[in-house]
Amino acid sequence: MGTVTLGGVLRRGALAGVAAGVAASLVAFFVVEPVIERALAVEEARAAGEPAAEELVGRATQVVGGMVAALAVAICLALVLAVVFAQVRHRLPGRTDFGRATLLAFLGFVSFALVPALKYPADPPAVGNPDTVGARTAQYLSLIAAAAAISWLAVLVRQVLVARGHSTPLAATAGVLTGVAGYAAIMLIWPAASGDIPADVPAQLIWDFRVASLAELAAMWATMGATLGLLLTPRPPKAAPRTAEATTAA
Amino acid sequence: MPSHVPAQAADPAVAPIRVPLLAWLLAVVALVVSYLLLQENGLVTTGAVAEYLHEFTHDGRHALGVPCH
Numbered sequence: 001m002g003t004v005t006l007g008g009v010l011r012r013g014a015l016a017g018v019a020a021g022v023a024a025s026l027v028a029f030f031v032v033e034p035v036i037e038r039a040l041a042v043e044e045a046r047a048a049g050e051p052a053a054e055e056l057v058g059r060a061t062q063v064v065g066g067m068v069a070a071l072a073v074a075i076c077l078a079l080v081l082a083v084v085f086a087q088v089r090h091r092l093p094g095r096t097d098f099g100r101a102t103l104l105a106f107l108g109f110v111s112f113a114l115v116p117a118l119k120y121p122a123d124p125p126a127v128g129n130p131d132t133v134g135a136r137t138a139q140y141l142s143l144i145a146a147a148a149a150i151s152w153l154a155v156l157v158r159q160v161l162v163a164r165g166h167s168t169p170l171a172a173t174a175g176v177l178t179g180v181a182g183y184a185a186i187m188l189i190w191p192a193a194s195g196d197i198p199a200d201v202p203a204q205l206i207w208d209f210r211v212a213s214l215a216e217l218a219a220m221w222a223t224m225g226a227t228l229g230l231l232l233t234p235r236p237p238k239a240a241p242r243t244a245e246a247t248t249a250a
Numbered sequence: 251m252p253s254h255v256p257a258q259a260a261d262p263a264v265a266p267i268r269v270p271l272l273a274w275l276l277a278v279v280a281l282v283v284s285y286l287l288l289q290e291n292g293l294v295t296t297g298a299v300a301e302y303l304h305e306f307t308h309d310g311r312h313a314l315g316v317p318c319h
Contacts, residue, residue, distance in 0.1 A: 062305065067310070212313070
């Protein structure tokens with residue numbers, strides 16, 4: 001395996017971000033948007049009889065905007081993933097950079113998407129009280145910070161146990177248990193979700209939206225991790241001279 | 251490969267990569283941009299541009315599970 005430089009990781013991270021953004025925006029268009037349309041129908045039924053409010057941004061623009069936002073956020077998160085990967089690569093388990101990159105992206109998905117989605121699940125437009133948005137944002141962001149800290153602790157526990165000579169399975173199990181117990185603890189400690197769901201929004205619609213939202217986030221993180229991992233994987237040498245070179249280099 | 255060998259000794263190719271402060275600044279900028287795109291509800295920016303950005307990314311923030319009004 002050749003040397004991996006910070007610049008190389010960042011370039012691959014940016015590419016992984018583009019791939020993840022495209023994957024997420026495709027899921028947004030085909031899976032999330034149909035559910036948003038159903039939610040907007042509820043909102044329209046609510047406003048029936050009232051004079052129509054003038055919209056700042058049209059629906060078609062919002063659909064495009066949602067996809068652009070997914071792409072931009074995926075690129076930003078992939079750059080963060082790349083910097084963190086460069087910093088902690090030697091602490092992560094796994095024999096290959098593919099294994100290490102996908103594990104780190106999985107931890108990113110758990111910390112930035114899964115734990116917040118379980119504690120404060122996504123709601124479609126037409127749901128959400130403007131008065132509580134500040135408090136909900138603070139709870140959501142602080143939960144993400146805490147979940148990221150738990151993920152870091154889980155990696156550290158495994159690494160310390162391995163360094164002390166414990167077996168790999170024991171160290172891995174301890175790391176996983178640290179993560180699961182830690183995520184559970186912070187979800188118990190953090191305040192409950194606001195419960196601002198109006199009575200006229202069907203439960204099925206809320207459920208469908210939450211599954212669709214999680215699908216978009218999963219597509220984003222899975223594509224990000226797999227792409228970064230694949231781009232970090234060295235190509236097997238083909239020509240004989242290159243094989244000799246690789247052997248002497250190793 | 252024996253499993254009791256410490257991880258770092260097992261794979262000498264995995265040397266730490268030096269990550270300068272500048273790289274972390276890049277990561278922070280990326281997080282701030284994400285925040286502006288997804289979270290901003292008038293805390294940092296105000297006015298017509300902020301409102302437009304909010305409405306433009308509205309579907310996106312709901313889809314990505316971010317709290318919104």
